[in-house]
Amino acid sequence: MTDQSTSEGGPANAAARLRYVRGQMAKACAHVERAPAGVQLVAVSKTFAAAEIEPVLAAGQRAFGENRVQEANAKWPALRERFPDTELHLIGPLQSNKVKDAAALFDVIHTVDRASLCAALAKELARSGRLPRLLVEVNTGAEAQKAGVLPENADAFLRDCRESYGLTIEGLMCIPPFDEAPAPHFALLAKTAARNGLSTLSMGMSADFTTAIEFGATLVRVGSAIFGSRPATTAAT
Numbered sequence: 001m002t003d004q005s006t007s008e009g010g011p012a013n014a015a016a017r018l019r020y021v022r023g024q025m026a027k028a029c030a031h032v033e034r035a036p037a038g039v040q041l042v043a044v045s046k047t048f049a050a051a052e053i054e055p056v057l058a059a060g061q062r063a064f065g066e067n068r069v070q071e072a073n074a075k076w077p078a079l080r081e082r083f084p085d086t087e088l089h090l091i092g093p094l095q096s097n098k099v100k101d102a103a104a105l106f107d108v109i110h111t112v113d114r115a116s117l118c119a120a121l122a123k124e125l126a127r128s129g130r131l132p133r134l135l136v137e138v139n140t141g142a143e144a145q146k147a148g149v150l151p152e153n154a155d156a157f158l159r160d161c162r163e164s165y166g167l168t169i170e171g172l173m174c175i176p177p178f179d180e181a182p183a184p185h186f187a188l189l190a191k192t193a194a195r196n197g198l199s200t201l202s203m204g205m206s207a208d209f210t211t212a213i214e215f216g217a218t219l220v221r222v223g224s225a226i227f228g229s230r231p232a233t234t235a236a237t
């Protein structure tokens with residue numbers, strides 16, 4: 001790897017880092033003979049201000065990830081007026097009382113993970129007639145502090161989403177444990193999705209998106225490799 005893979009010592013601006021990430025994605029696709037169009041880059045702009053996001057929009061990036069509904073609502077309506085074809089992804093935990101706001105703002109929610117949230121989403125669907133695209137988060141490392149359904153409960157949860165709540169789930173998402181090799185977690189997520197007939201796999205971040213692509217990721221969520229490092233307190237959330 002070259003020194004361009006991280007913000008420190010890499011290209012000085014976000015547009016150049018975006019190009020670099022896109023190049024790495026293309027190489028990873030070529031390596032496993034996947035079509036580059038089958039992997040979407042979600043640029044994770046959490047904690048970054050509109051002024052820092054604008055150059056990335058200007059460089060042509062149109063899918064962005066945020067982990068807080070309130071923060072996204074403060075930044076994105078104005079940016080979207082200028083870049084109306086922007087697609088927004090919620091990649092952080094969603095509280096049931098924020099479902100209405102989240103449904104109004106986001107195009108994809110990656111973090112469906114419990115029955116009470118399904119109930120709130122079903123209610124919003126009944127109220128408005130539409131919902132964002134939905135992914136179920138799987139806690140592949142069974143970490144106590146992490147959101148997501150446990151791998152052994154995933155099949156039953158997916159059935160419940162469909163049969164009890166009438167929700168269409170498009171795919172799965174995971175965040176592997178920080179201190180473990182990610183590959184087995186990506187493999188587990190891909191296997192769980194295949195068993196349940198799901199086509200979308202949201203996996204891979206700045207440190208491991210090329211590995212995720214090799215394991216079948218269709219969405220990679222890349223923040224710091226594009227925007228630079230975040231304050232330490234929010235880096236892991």
Ligand SMILES: *Cc1c(COP(=O)(O)O)cnc(C)c1O
Pocket residue numbers: 044046067091092175204205206207221222223224225235236237
């Ligand atoms: C912050 C975050 C990312 C991006 O992390 P980087 O390491 O900066 O690429 C991806 N996914 C989720 C769920 C996140 O919270």
